[in-house]
Amino acid sequence: MSDTQPTRRAFVRTVAAAGGGATLTAFLAACSGDGGGTTAETPTPFELAAAQVPVGGGVVLAEHRAVVTQPSDGEFHAFIAICTHKQCPLSSVEQRGAYCACHSSYFDITTGSPVAGPAQIALPELPVKVSGDTLHIG
Numbered sequence: 001m002s003d004t005q006p007t008r009r010a011f012v013r014t015v016a017a018a019g020g021g022a023t024l025t026a027f028l029a030a031c032s033g034d035g036g037g038t039t040a041e042t043p044t045p046f047e048l049a050a051a052q053v054p055v056g057g058g059v060v061l062a063e064h065r066a067v068v069t070q071p072s073d074g075e076f077h078a079f080i081a082i083c084t085h086k087q088c089p090l091s092s093v094e095q096r097g098a099y100c101a102c103h104s105s106y107f108d109i110t111t112g113s114p115v116a117g118p119a120q121i122a123l124p125e126l127p128v129k130v131s132g133d134t135l136h137i138g
């Protein structure tokens with residue numbers, strides 16, 4: 001970067017010196033994260049029948065902002081279903097993984113790690129407890 005280009009630090013100093021605290025706060029909030037969108041909050045705990053989760057796949061539960069997966073028979077995982085790229089809600093679970101249609105990112109259904117597309121950060125995992133045929137998530 002050349003000396004003539006403004007840096008973030010110089011911008012912050014200038015705004016702070018001008019008494020622009022609110023502007024600075026808004027600027028810093030917009031610059032946080034990799035997409036500048038909303039932060040994924042932890043969903044309220046919920047229950048789900050295990051039979052609703054296909055083996056080798058999963059289900060996106062938009063109402064709970066969660067994706068629940070079953071990579072192998074009896075192995076369940078749950079993740080926050082908000083894409084870590086630019087915070088779009090995940091669309092579905094497909095053969096390549098949990099899918100975000102906004103920019104075509106896929107996430108591994110066992111680990112939540114990104115496997116394709118622009119996302120670089122894993123989906124946050126939610127705790128899953130199995131009680132008989134019921135999953136307790138969150």
Ligand code: FES
Nearest residue numbers: 083085086100103
């Ligand atoms: S927001 Fe999901 S891939 Fe961009």
